[in-house]
Structure formats: structure tokens, C-alpha cells
Amino acid sequence: MRRAFTIVELLVTIGIIALLAGLLLVGIGSARGAAQARRQASNLRQLHVAWTMYADQASGSILPGFIETKVQEVWKIRAKAPARIPGSDSDRLPRDVSQSYPWRLMPCLDNAWDVMMEQRPGEASAETSTTAAPWSDRPGVSTPDPIASIASLPTETAGRTVALQPSFAYNGWHIGGVWRARAEGAPRLALGDAKPTAAFASALKMGESASLNVILRKIAAARLPDQLTLFCPAALAPAGGPDDLPHPEAPGTPLVSPPSLAGTRIWESSATDPDTLRVLVPQAVPMRRDPRALQRVTIDGAVPAASMAELADLRCWIDLAAWPEGPNPGPIFSVTP
Helix, strand or coil: CCCCCCHHHHHHHHHHHHHHHHHHHHHHHHHHHHHHHHHHHHHHHHHHHHHHHHHHHCCCECCCCEECHHHHHHHCCCCECCCCCCCCCCCECCHHHHCECHHHHHHHHCCCHHHHCCCCCCCCCCCCCCCCCCCCCCCCCCCCCCCHHHHCCCCCCCCHHHHHCCCEEECCCCECCEEECCCCCCCEECCCCEEECHHHHHHCCCCCCCCECCCECEHHHCCCCCCCEEEEEEEEECCECHHHCCCCCCCCCCECCCCEECCEECEEECCCCCCCEEECCCEEEECCCCCCCEECEECCCCCCEECHHHHCCHHHCCCCCCCCCCCCCCCCEECCC
16 A cells, blocks of 8 residues: 655745755856846947957947937048938938947947847847837936937937937946037046045145146056946946945946046045945946946956955056056046046
């Protein structure tokens, strides 16, 4: 006669099955996370190749971080879409959406949508009118200068989504630079007249009236190619601590702010967790889309993982000839408005 299972045996069996199922789910989650990290690293490397190709075609000049519309008119430049724009007989994009870097880099990227828009896979690479999703519905999140000029465009504007919400932000304040128009005279760089703070000038034994070149414009001139952040994931964030940071799936942004921007401290690493940050001024800040580490690509093409504590040092953002010993969170310079 066959003996039936006892309650204890059934509970033990169910417990073993539940344990095995849990281990399986953990393994699947780990494999998915590893695949995401590999895809992100691959996309960052492709961006670096495209960025280098752009410089090769421009006689070594680096891709500008942002070019105001009026500056594009002066320089007579206009970006192209990968196909004819619906409702138009041209593939020329509005200059408003060519202010940020994506559409100017896309030709060197072979218009690869899945690289530029990793967070929105599967949509047509010829995007010209897809509506950009809102960055956040939480209070305190605003669109900072200069990308506010793109965010204010009508949602149906051709190319707006790619221009406004690429998956990877460019360290364009200090690489390539933000170009602005003047009422009179040639265009100027937003941080082109940087002067050292008193503390920074004292640490380097230089005069406070000396000029600091805080914008890298030629690849060959890079002094810290293995440290300088080129592209990284970023999103707009309100002022606050780790609990106020955007969700990892939040839309991206074309420009990322270093820990200090000119004379203003923007963000700092959390005192309790080196992998999180505290935002002091609402801005576009680095963020971890991969829960294990923030990946970035540097000038030399490497894709190192970095903690927020490591990125809080301005050596990761600004290419200077000399730095004082110890961490440099900034501010280290100011500019004349």
C-alpha cells in the first residue's frame, strides 16, 4: 500500500521548490543586468567612435556641446534628418533642434536610433515628430538653460525628441563648449572667460586675474584623456537627496552638469553612500541606469565604471594643465556674465 505524503513532507517540498525558483529568478535578473551593462558599454563605445570621426572630419576640432540657433545662422550650418521630413520636401532639420549635440553627431553614428535613444528602443530611426515624454511630474524639476530653448518647442517639431532626450549626456560645457550669440561681434563660448577662484589660484600659486582654459576644443590637446568624462547617462533632477533622484528609466538629457558649473556648486556625492548623490541646484546630473555602477566613456575610449564619489572630482570633467593635491569638488573658477 502506497504511503501518502505527510503535511511536513509537503511543506518541505514546497519550500525547496520556492527556494529553487527564487535562485532562478535571481540568476535571470543578474543575467539581464549584465546584458544591459554590456549593451550600455557598447553604445558608449559607438558614441566615442562617432565623436572621434566627427573630429577627424573637422580637422581635429571637437564636437561643440551646444550651438545656439543664431550662431548656426552665422556659421551657415544645418543638420539633416536621415530621411525627408513628413510634410516637407527637404531633409533639413530646424536649427532649433540642432542646438544640442545628437543631430550633429547622428551622421557619424550612421543614424543609429538604438544607440542614441537606448531608453526608447524599437522606434523608427527616422524620427521627426515623436513626442518627447515629460521628464518628471514631480515638483522642483525644471528645464535648465540652455536646453530650455529646445524643450519650449512645440511637441510636433521635427527632431525634438532626439535633440532633447538622448540616452547619454555630453560633457559639453567643458568639451566642445556652449556657443552663444552676441548682439554684436562673433559668437562666444559660455565659459570662455573663466577666472580662477581665490582658493584655486592660491593652491596653484597663480594670480586671480589669470585666465583658465576650461574648455577642450582639440582632441590632441587633451591632458587627462583617461579621466575626462565624454558621455554618461544623465537626467534632470530637483534639489534634494538620494530619495529625490529620478527613476533609472527617466528620459535622458543632452548636457550633463559637472559637480560645479562656473561659480555654482550643482551636486555632490552622498556622505552616507558613495554611489548616490545630493543635488544642490536643479540641473541635469549623472545617474545610474545600471543599478550596479555608473558607466561613462572617457576621451581615450575607455568605459570605466565610476562611483558618484569619484565623479565628484572636477578632474573627471575639466581638462586643466595643473591641479592641486587632493579632491577638487569646486567651484574652481567664475565667469563674467
